[in-house]
Amino acid sequence: MIGNLDSAVPPGDIGDKWTQHKFDMKLVAPNNRRKLDVIVVGAGLAGASAAATLGEQGYNVKVITYHDSPRRAHSIAAQGGINAAKNYKNDGDSVYRLFYDTVKGGDYRSREANVHRLAEVSVDIIDQCVAQGVPFAREYGGLLDNRSFGGAQVSRTFYARGQTGQQLLLGAYQAMMKEVAAGTVELVTKTEMLDLVVKDGVACGVVTRDLRTGAVERHSAHAVLLTTGGYGNVFYLSTNAMHSNATAAWRAHRRGALFANPCYTQIHPTCIPQAEEFQSKLTLMSESLRNDGRVWVPKDPDETRPAAQIPEEDRDYYLERKYPSFGNLVPRDVASRNAKTVVDEGKGVGPLKNGVYLDFSQAIERLGKEAISEKYGNLFDMYERITDENPYETPMRIYPAVHYTMGGLWVDYHLQSNVPGLFVLGEANFSDHGANRLGASALMQGLADGYFVISYTMANYLAGILGQPAVPTDDAAFTATEADVKNRINQFLSIGGTRSPDHFHKELGKIMWEHCGMARNEAGLTKALGEIPALREEFYKDLRVLGSGDSINQSLEKAGRIADFLELGELMCRDALERNESCGGHFREESQTEEGEALRRDDEFSHAAAWEWTGDPSNPQLHKEELVFDNVALTQRSYK
Amino acid sequence: MKLKLNIWRQIDRDAKGAMQSYELDEVSPEMSFLEMLDVLNEKLIAEGSEPVEFEHDCREGICGSCGVMINGQAHGPQKGTATCQLHMRKFSDGDEINIEPWRAAAFPVLKDLVVDRAPFDRIVESGGYITAPTGAGPDANLIPVPKDAADAAFDAAACIGCGACVAACPNSAAQLFTAAKIEHLNLLPQGQAEKHQRVLGMVGTMEQYFGSCTNHGECTEACPKEIPLDYIAFMNRDYVKAQLKNRKLLGQR
Ligand SMILES: Cc1cc2nc3c(=O)[nH]c(=O)nc-3n(C[C@H](O)[C@H](O)[C@H](O)COP(=O)(O)OP(=O)(O)OC[C@H]3O[C@@H](n4cnc5c(N)ncnc54)[C@H](O)[C@@H]3O)c2cc1C
Ligand code: SF4
Ligand code: FES
Numbered sequence: 001m002i003g004n005l006d007s008a009v010p011p012g013d014i015g016d017k018w019t020q021h022k023f024d025m026k027l028v029a030p031n032n033r034r035k036l037d038v039i040v041v042g043a044g045l046a047g048a049s050a051a052a053t054l055g056e057q058g059y060n061v062k063v064i065t066y067h068d069s070p071r072r073a074h075s076i077a078a079q080g081g082i083n084a085a086k087n088y089k090n091d092g093d094s095v096y097r098l099f100y101d102t103v104k105g106g107d108y109r110s111r112e113a114n115v116h117r118l119a120e121v122s123v124d125i126i127d128q129c130v131a132q133g134v135p136f137a138r139e140y141g142g143l144l145d146n147r148s149f150g151g152a153q154v155s156r157t158f159y160a161r162g163q164t165g166q167q168l169l170l171g172a173y174q175a176m177m178k179e180v181a182a183g184t185v186e187l188v189t190k191t192e193m194l195d196l197v198v199k200d201g202v203a204c205g206v207v208t209r210d211l212r213t214g215a216v217e218r219h220s221a222h223a224v225l226l227t228t229g230g231y232g233n234v235f236y237l238s239t240n241a242m243h244s245n246a247t248a249a250w251r252a253h254r255r256g257a258l259f260a261n262p263c264y265t266q267i268h269p270t271c272i273p274q275a276e277e278f279q280s281k282l283t284l285m286s287e288s289l290r291n292d293g294r295v296w297v298p299k300d301p302d303e304t305r306p307a308a309q310i311p312e313e314d315r316d317y318y319l320e321r322k323y324p325s326f327g328n329l330v331p332r333d334v335a336s337r338n339a340k341t342v343v344d345e346g347k348g349v350g351p352l353k354n355g356v357y358l359d360f361s362q363a364i365e366r367l368g369k370e371a372i373s374e375k376y377g378n379l380f381d382m383y384e385r386i387t388d389e390n391p392y393e394t395p396m397r398i399y400p401a402v403h404y405t406m407g408g409l410w411v412d413y414h415l416q417s418n419v420p421g422l423f424v425l426g427e428a429n430f431s432d433h434g435a436n437r438l439g440a441s442a443l444m445q446g447l448a449d450g451y452f453v454i455s456y457t458m459a460n461y462l463a464g465i466l467g468q469p470a471v472p473t474d475d476a477a478f479t480a481t482e483a484d485v486k487n488r489i490n491q492f493l494s495i496g497g498t499r500s501p502d503h504f505h506k507e508l509g510k511i512m513w514e515h516c517g518m519a520r521n522e523a524g525l526t527k528a529l530g531e532i533p534a535l536r537e538e539f540y541k542d543l544r545v546l547g548s549g550d551s552i553n554q555s556l557e558k559a560g561r562i563a564d565f566l567e568l569g570e571l572m573c574r575d576a577l578e579r580n581e582s583c584g585g586h587f588r589e590e591s592q593t594e595e596g597e598a599l600r601r602d603d604e605f606s607h608a609a610a611w612e613w614t615g616d617p618s619n620p621q622l623h624k625e626e627l628v629f630d631n632v633a634l635t636q637r638s639y640k
Numbered sequence: 641m642k643l644k645l646n647i648w649r650q651i652d653r654d655a656k657g658a659m660q661s662y663e664l665d666e667v668s669p670e671m672s673f674l675e676m677l678d679v680l681n682e683k684l685i686a687e688g689s690e691p692v693e694f695e696h697d698c699r700e701g702i703c704g705s706c707g708v709m710i711n712g713q714a715h716g717p718q719k720g721t722a723t724c725q726l727h728m729r730k731f732s733d734g735d736e737i738n739i740e741p742w743r744a745a746a747f748p749v750l751k752d753l754v755v756d757r758a759p760f761d762r763i764v765e766s767g768g769y770i771t772a773p774t775g776a777g778p779d780a781n782l783i784p785v786p787k788d789a790a791d792a793a794f795d796a797a798a799c800i801g802c803g804a805c806v807a808a809c810p811n812s813a814a815q816l817f818t819a820a821k822i823e824h825l826n827l828l829p830q831g832q833a834e835k836h837q838r839v840l841g842m843v844g845t846m847e848q849y850f851g852s853c854t855n856h857g858e859c860t861e862a863c864p865k866e867i868p869l870d871y872i873a874f875m876n877r878d879y880v881k882a883q884l885k886n887r888k889l890l891g892q893r
Binding site for chain 2: 049053054056066068069071073074076077086088111124126128130131132133135136137138139140141142144145160161163164166167168173174175177178180181187212241242243275276278279280281283315381382385386388451453455498500502503510544545546551552553554555568631
């Protein structure tokens with residue numbers, strides 16, 4: 001038991017905390033920084049922005065990524081936009097409103113102080129990105145354009161066509177490459193972190209595998225930053241990139257880092273419905289489409305006419321009907337659950353009746369095809385490539401899919417895990433989005449953590465260990481961890497069973513989607529808690545990984561990732577079972593209002609659940625961080 | 641549908657590779673090209689043969705990981721489409737499909753269909769950025785950027801770094817990629833200060849690794865983002881200007 005979790009939130013007024021704390025924290029002088037080694041694992045938005053910033057400041061940075069180029073990190077796929085409280089539209093936005101919307105959107109399960117800091121630095125992010133040459137959308141006068149996203153009544157989302165993540169990542173990647181050229185950042189590509197090295201309770205390095213040669217290597221540092229993204233792929237089908245995985249976070253968890261709120265998963269309402277069994281991933285259609293698209297299903301479950309021939313009176317625009325003030329722009333969890341309800345009622349559309357319509361015909365009539373194409377052209381093209389249907393002519397079909405994970409490694413206000421020296425940034429941590437993330441806030445958080453938070457909070461930690469050399473890589477802690485890694489690799493290669501890694505991944509995905517997906521209940525979760533360990537056992541008996549460990553071997557890479565998913569999946573179900581309330585993306589059927597909306601139970605569950613690894617995946621230890629709301633009053637969310 | 645696949649197999653960088661043939665039935669037209677390869681790989685594993693290694697990640701045409709020669713065409717037959725977004729409905733029952741890695745001296749094959757594209761990062765390192773240290777930027781709306789300039793910069797910035805342009809080029813030149821990277825920044829007001837150094841640095845590095853451009857235009861044809869050849873002209877223009885104007889260079893002469 002680690003006692004009461006200390007969030008290290010500084011004292012003071014919510015609006016002054018960060019400013020005051022920046023002054024109070026210790027600094028590292030420029031001449032000392034180059035003596036300090038920092039490892040950044042992962043080069044998505046959080047990692048690349050952190051590496052660029054720390055490199056500029058003079059630290060000795062090593063960036064490790066499994067991609068052949070850091071520019072390919074999962075962040076590249078983000079489409080819709082990034083929030084910032086610039087109030088360029090003069091429509092009533094402010095830092096406080098962004099803070100308020102995010103806490104409310106997260107269904108009051110996030111840490112107020114972190115969220116306020118996020119809202120504060122959001123404005124600096126946009127300045128930074130524009131200075132780097134990120135080609136955000138502009139109006140004819142040359143000023144920046146904004147759009148609105150779910151869960152907000154102001155236009156605060158900056159975007160770069162439907163490729164915002166790509167452009168932001170290229171900005172951060174290029175800033176990092178500038179530091180590679182300057183010699184402050186060393187790039188280690190095609191290399192996967194397979195374990196964290198901890199000595200005397202302090203993080204001191206990582207063990208990696210070179211994915212080209214199979215070489216297992218040791219890297220030591222004064223601080224380790226995990227910026228390795230989310231774990232949505234535990235569901236097999238999700239909108240995440242194929243390689244996105246939880247291994248870095250899970251291995252750190254097994255070395256002592258607490259894993260918080262694993263059950264908080266975001267199911268995104270606008271994805272292309274699954275077409276058939278062989279499907280390898282799901283494709284998101286950006287939420288921004290809900291600005292101009294109207295969601296509907298036929299009123300009659302037996303409807304057979306094509307969409308265009310169904311007259312207005314036979315359509316149910318269910319979001320507009322149920323939520324008149326937010327309409328199609330309700331938050332993601334609400335939109336997703338409502339889609340599930342109508343599809344479960346048999347009103348789904350498409351060949352498999354597994355979708356709802358997202359209809360642009362009125363927007364095209366109002367604004368013209370050209371205006372719509374300017375805004376969403378690439379998304380429409382992508383939709384057509386996948387489905388062979390033209391969304392300018394027939395409504396899109398959409399259905400919810402796993403998209404983002406709010407849970408992650410527990411961190412304090414400094415983004416430091418409970419293992420000193422281990423910092424966690426971006427989607428990999430649990431900190432800012434509570435039980436539901438608002439659209440366009442993940443990019444904001446990744447860049448906030450990397451550009452504007454970590455350089456202060458990490459310096460505060462490093463100032464305390466100044467003068468100490470990094471633990472040498474021939475230390476016993478490194479030797480033991482390296483041996484563990486090698487044993488695991490050999491284990492996967494030598495099981496010699498009959499089933500491919502993908503087979504187990506798909507099976508796990510089915511269990512997770514069925515019992516730990518959009519709606520959860522005690523019976524289902526209990527069932528899953530029986531099925532997952534059984535599947536895990538079968539995995540270690542019947543896995544087949546061909547080839548060797550000393551060259552490119554993607555089956556071997558997958559095997560390790562799936563082994564970790566098989567443990568994490570169980571923890572997610574356990575967390576979902578333990579949290580006997582509905583909040584945000586976590587909907588427990590036992591806890592709903594009369595109208596079927598999520599019902600929180602603040603008296604019992606106003607905390608972050610942080611799980612400790614005990615050695616037995618079926619028996620983790622729960623710790624709690626009580627959440628304190630001094631500023632935002634807890635109410636039942638309403639988007640009516 | 642039923643297909644005959646001829647796929648390049650190569651154990652490692654130094655090994656000699658060869659084409660190998662596979663029969664695959666029950667390919668659905670709804671599958672993506674990579675899903676078809678997934679099905680093949682599952683079949684190979686079940687039979688006890690090593691699966692075919694190929695690069696991929698986002699499967700949405702944005703990360704630039706994927707990319708193979710399909711019947712001699714980089715990314716296959718559909719214009720403006722990366723391999724991962726190509727669907728089997730573009731093929732017919734009974735087709736024979738040749739699948740090979742990118743071929744270019746600067747992109748050595750690492751295994752099967754996987755090549756090493758690290759030289760692209762080296763080009764970016766040589767000036768493909770704007771020096772704007774974190775926190776130093778002015779308010780984002782201080783410098784208006786004409787919409788046309790922002791759009792033109794964006795069209796270049798859309799490059800996904802896949803390398804199809806190099807693979808499609810008879811000379812293995814990287815002009816289209818390099819031009820896209822340079823012009824994204826050179827077309828923006830924020831990119832002006834380093835404009836000359838940027839083009840000289842990046843073109844210099846490009847020339848160390850890649851062949852020279854003889855205006856075939858195959859690159860644009862293969863490019864999944866349809867980056868137009870105009871950008872190569874812009875790059876050449878900037879290069880000439882930079883040679884004339886770069887004081888450091890003039891001083892050395
Ligand atoms: C399709 C899609 C669209 C989205 N659109 C939006 C949007 O419009 N707005 C928004 O705010 N958010 C959006 N999101 C969410 C957002 O993109 C992500 O949450 C965010 O980019 C995560 O950034 P990150 O830096 O934390 O991690 P990532 O970008 O996921 O980076 C993690 C990287 O770390 C590396 N890595 C991981 N594990 C290891 C390891 N063990 N060893 C070595 N390297 C490793 C890999 O390179 C990996 O790519 C979207 C997400 C998806 C899936
Ligand atoms: S220019 Fe086109 S083909 Fe070349 S790397 Fe960029 S996206 Fe690929
Ligand atoms: S897999 Fe990302 S572009 Fe094809």
